Amino acid sequence: MGKKVTIRDIARMAGVSVTTVSQVLNGKGKRFSKTTREKIMKLRDQYQYVPDFHARSLIMKGSINTIGVLVPNVSESFFGTFVEGVQQVARQEKLIPLIFSANREPKLEQEYLEQMVERSIDGLIIASARMTTEMINQALSNRDIPYILFDRNYDQQGARVLTDDYHGGQLAAQHLLALGHTKMLFLGVKNITENFKQRMAGFQETINAQEINFDEDHNLLKADLSKDGGYQMARPVIESGATAVFTANDEVAIGLMRGLREQGVRVPEDISVIGYDDIILDEYVYPQLTTIHQPIFKLGVGATEILLNKINHPDAEPEQVEHFPVKLIARQSTGKCQQN
Amino acid sequence: MGKKVTIRDIARMAGVSVTTVSQVLNGKGKRFSKTTREKIMKLRDQYQYVPDFHARSLIMKGSINTIGVLVPNVSESFFGTFVEGVQQVARQEKLIPLIFSANREPKLEQEYLEQMVERSIDGLIIASARMTTEMINQALSNRDIPYILFDRNYDQQGARVLTDDYHGGQLAAQHLLALGHTKMLFLGVKNITENFKQRMAGFQETINAQEINFDEDHNLLKADLSKDGGYQMARPVIESGATAVFTANDEVAIGLMRGLREQGVRVPEDISVIGYDDIILDEYVYPQLTTIHQPIFKLGVGATEILLNKINHPDAEPEQVEHFPVKLIARQSTGKCQQN
DNA sequence: ATGAAAGCGCTAACAG
DNA sequence: CTGTTAGCGCTTTCAT
Numbered sequence: 271m272g273k274k275v276t277i278r279d280i281a282r283m284a285g286v287s288v289t290t291v292s293q294v295l296n297g298k299g300k301r302f303s304k305t306t307r308e309k310i311m312k313l314r315d316q317y318q319y320v321p322d323f324h325a326r327s328l329i330m331k332g333s334i335n336t337i338g339v340l341v342p343n344v345s346e347s348f349f350g351t352f353v354e355g356v357q358q359v360a361r362q363e364k365l366i367p368l369i370f371s372a373n374r375e376p377k378l379e380q381e382y383l384e385q386m387v388e389r390s391i392d393g394l395i396i397a398s399a400r401m402t403t404e405m406i407n408q409a410l411s412n413r414d415i416p417y418i419l420f421d422r423n424y425d426q427q428g429a430r431v432l433t434d435d436y437h438g439g440q441l442a443a444q445h446l447l448a449l450g451h452t453k454m455l456f457l458g459v460k461n462i463t464e465n466f467k468q469r470m471a472g473f474q475e476t477i478n479a480q481e482i483n484f485d486e487d488h489n490l491l492k493a494d495l496s497k498d499g500g501y502q503m504a505r506p507v508i509e510s511g512a513t514a515v516f517t518a519n520d521e522v523a524i525g526l527m528r529g530l531r532e533q534g535v536r537v538p539e540d541i542s543v544i545g546y547d548d549i550i551l552d553e554y555v556y557p558q559l560t561t562i563h564q565p566i567f568k569l570g571v572g573a574t575e576i577l578l579n580k581i582n583h584p585d586a587e588p589e590q591v592e593h594f595p596v597k598l599i600a601r602q603s604t605g606k607c608q609q610n
Numbered sequence: 611m612g613k614k615v616t617i618r619d620i621a622r623m624a625g626v627s628v629t630t631v632s633q634v635l636n637g638k639g640k641r642f643s644k645t646t647r648e649k650i651m652k653l654r655d656q657y658q659y660v661p662d663f664h665a666r667s668l669i670m671k672g673s674i675n676t677i678g679v680l681v682p683n684v685s686e687s688f689f690g691t692f693v694e695g696v697q698q699v700a701r702q703e704k705l706i707p708l709i710f711s712a713n714r715e716p717k718l719e720q721e722y723l724e725q726m727v728e729r730s731i732d733g734l735i736i737a738s739a740r741m742t743t744e745m746i747n748q749a750l751s752n753r754d755i756p757y758i759l760f761d762r763n764y765d766q767q768g769a770r771v772l773t774d775d776y777h778g779g780q781l782a783a784q785h786l787l788a789l790g791h792t793k794m795l796f797l798g799v800k801n802i803t804e805n806f807k808q809r810m811a812g813f814q815e816t817i818n819a820q821e822i823n824f825d826e827d828h829n830l831l832k833a834d835l836s837k838d839g840g841y842q843m844a845r846p847v848i849e850s851g852a853t854a855v856f857t858a859n860d861e862v863a864i865g866l867m868r869g870l871r872e873q874g875v876r877v878p879e880d881i882s883v884i885g886y887d888d889i890i891l892d893e894y895v896y897p898q899l900t901t902i903h904q905p906i907f908k909l910g911v912g913a914t915e916i917l918l919n920k921i922n923h924p925d926a927e928p929e930q931v932e933h934f935p936v937k938l939i940a941r942q943s944t945g946k947c948q949q950n
Numbered sequence: 951a952t953g954a955a956a957g958c959g960c961t962a963a964c965a966g
Numbered sequence: 967c968t969g970t971t972a973g974c975g976c977t978t979t980c981a982t
Contacts, residue, residue, distance in 0.1 A: 369709040664960095
């Protein structure tokens with residue numbers, strides 16, 4: 271209980287110098303007598319000495335590893351799972367992951383980023399669709415802190431993990447097409463970012479290739495990127511007369527399904543719904559959600575591995591990009607088109 | 611791009627001393643000439659100088675505020691929402707919350723706790739049912755870092771936020787009783803902790819008071835505290851012949867409902883299900899989940915406020931405990947007992 | 951086998 | 967108005 275015990279206290283009590291204590295405690299004390307070593311160890315245990323992290327990192331720079339993880343919202347299943355992937359690698363590699371959940375607020379994101387810079391973080395995983403590379407570099411004060419991007423714009427530079435969103439969109443379209451749907455909707459998001467654009471492009475082009483009309487004026491609706499966002503769009507979706515809808519992500523899909531149910535619209539009998547991501551929840555909602563699977567956990571693992579690589583080989587090849595596969599998971603929220 | 615710019619660099623370039631720069635940059639530079647001030651500011655912007663956090667906190671001790679938040683699992687909606695509550699206060703108060711998600715692994719919890727100590731964190735919010743006060747004090751090296759407990763054992767010491775779990779159990783029982791149920795089950799957890807014990811006690815005693823038998827041998831089943839845990843218990847629940855089940859929390863309830871559905875058992879017609887917590891998901895599952903509401907977000911807010919209080923008045927009254935109300939939210943997963 | 955001294959980047963008396 | 971000095975807690979040459 272009480273004030274902090276410093277290395278100096280230990281040294282004084284042991285009747286040796288701080289150097290000795292430091293060396294012994296860091297396992298570099300082979301050259302000291304056994305007696306001294308044991309005395310120091312005992313004192314440490316007795317007073318529960320813990321080295322001060324700040325003092326330490328002030329000197330040792332990069333040798334202590336902390337990585338920052340900036341996500342829009344930890345409480346979304348998608349990012350929660352992603353973070354778990356990060357943690358797994360972090361743990362193996364003895365890295366401490368600092369998690370910051372910025373609630374999709376650009377100002378907060380900025381603040382947190384700056385915080386991390388001040389804390390001389392060793393690397394950064396940024397999952398934010400909002401920030402541009404410029405904003406990031408700005409917040410990073412143009413320091414060369416390695417970072418990797420996730421779930422965001424393609425056209426940006428920087429190492430990153432990617433999944434083939436375009437292909438995901440294709441898969442969704444093919445699935446719906448195979449079920450006989452012709453009136454399809456893409457329930458996108460208001461602040462569209464490249465990943466969603468790609469999903470829609472894949473979806474749209476696949477459909478158009480079948481001589482079925484799909485254009486942004488009639489077949490695109492926009493929701494907030496959340497369960498509630500999807501929920502709010504139930505009525506517009508119904509009014510559109512579509513028999514199938516492909517949503518920006520699973521959260522939106524789940525919200526939409528709730529809205530449809532409350533409006534007396536059956537899924538998939540009246541309207542088929544297909545989501546994106548394959549979050550855990552998908553199997554627990556009713557009907558179980560058909561979706562495009564992304565290996566979320568692995569994305570977290572992959573992102574961390576690439577980051578580590580960048581940290582350890584700062585001068586390595588230009589940009590590293592890892593691609594992860596997506597696939598269709600057909601469940602019960604999609605079915606044959608009943609209409610016509 | 612590149613190496614770190616220190617206060618010394620700025621001083622040299624401005625042709626002044628480090629003191630001057632430090633003072634000016636910290637807004638304590640009223641006494642310096644406007645010219646000097648502007649020169650320094652300009653240099654700072656130009657070289658994007660950011661003070662080193664470690665060097666800073668080495669000197670300034672407590673005046674920079676960082677709080678640690680240890681939760682079992684950020685990706686569970688419950689803790690996600692809780693953390694959001696913490697963040698809200700943190701932001702107002704200019705605190706940086708460091709979030710650690712320990713995955714319910716005691717060893718990891720321990721590790722993270724130690725990490726926080728090293729980082730001379732100013733305070734701690736611990737949501738872990740597993741750790742005892744002793745373990746915590748141990749990990750904290752008996753330092754007097756203020757911490758507050760959440761979602762855990764009652765009999766422990768320490769400031770904390772509490773909700774009336776016993777009353778929650780009572781409410782659940784009353785609700786089910788009013789619906790005419792007589793064969794009720796409590797779907798508890800394997801590693802039972804005080805909060806769950808209380809919920810069950812309130813439930814059990816309310817039922818027993820009605821001359822209805824409820825005892826641990828026949829009316830208690832144990833699941834893992836997760837969706838999957840509830841899911842796994844569907845068959846045992848069915849085989850028990852109960853017409854209503856009260857689950858340890860909503861995650862378990864949602865898993866159970868999925869399991870029941872897959873077994874062809876209807877909720878609430880065949881079996882009523884009532885959960886605990888009132889997580890966001892409850893309104894999105896089908897049927898919508900009846901539950902005991904806890905003000906999760908407010909719990910996060912409250913926990914942080916108490917912690918802050920403790921940090922700022924270390925010598926204040928012994929222990930501060932804040933109680934938050936619980937209430938029944940009747941939705942569609944519970945209904946009149948059809949059997950009899 | 952051990953310690954003195956320097957210094958990481960910064961702030962804060964205390965002198966001018 | 968500005969600079970000197972000391973020192974936070976620690977690691978690390980380099981002597982002894």
